[in-house]
Amino acid sequence: MKCPECDGDIPIPKDALEGEIVTCPDCGASFELHKKEDGSFGLRTIQVVGEDWGE
Numbered sequence: 457m458k459c460p461e462c463d464g465d466i467p468i469p470k471d472a473l474e475g476e477i478v479t480c481p482d483c484g485a486s487f488e489l490h491k492k493e494d495g496s497f498g499l500r501t502i503q504v505v506g507e508d509w510g511e
């Protein structure tokens with residue numbers, strides 16, 4: 457699966473589940489798997505919202 461950020465190759469496990477978090481080995485970006493209407497997986501960028509981090 458292509459990384460939307462860097463176009464690198466992200467390995468998706470065959471038994472991957474919807475909602476699973478995958479990380480691009482090239483740029484380190486994390487994405488959440490979601491099922492598309494045709495049953496294949498898509499990648500959703502994880503939005504890190506700056507709340508409750510308690511920095």
Ligand SMILES: [Zn+2]
Binds near residue numbers: 461462463464480482
């Ligand atoms: Zn990437």
